[in-house]
Amino acid sequence: MENVFSASPGDIRMVARFQHEIMQIARSCVREFNADTARSAGWYGHDDSLAKELGPRDAKEREGAEEAGTALSDGASGSANLLAENGGFIQGAQDDAQEAIDEHASRSGRH
Template sequence: MDDNVFSADVSRLRQWEGLMGEITNITRNVVGDFESAVRSCMDWVGQDDSMAKELRPRDQKEREGATNTGKSLMEAIDGITTALNVNGNFIHGAQNDAYDAIKNESNKSGKH
């Protein structure tokens, strides 16, 4: 294939878009499951003793960090999914416009 020729396979972009959408949903579920599990074990570090007072802030910071990282990952993957959708729409539109222009010109000249 010539390196100077632009070519795009919209169906492959749509495949990747679907895959990334599935990964976004999986990530969303994992983050939600993690948050639920965290709520169920928040008292493991204790409640009002010296150990709880020492460990609770660090524990909360680590849990929030893990949740924020998961959410950021989910948002990044969702952004990639959106970009694939926009690019796929743009490329598909450009291809359709080119096919229509070729068809119109061939109809004018009677040549295919």
């Protein structure tokens, strides 16, 4: 069948819930990463040449990892919100179409 559109609002909302769970996991990973790496921060010292070389690089790597985790979380959250909204729009369109079908059937005497 060509040009046929079919969607299941319930399935769309289910995917949105899964993406919301992914967002929560990503946020949890960022928190755990920060907690875990905080324990080893400064292992290279504070004032010597090793500290001056590795300190800024370590901070940059930690910041990059946190930004990546936050971006993943934000992306999953935005996607989940849009999917949930689309599921609502599709449900509304399906409900409107069914109402129009039922109204036409009642006017024409067919049920």
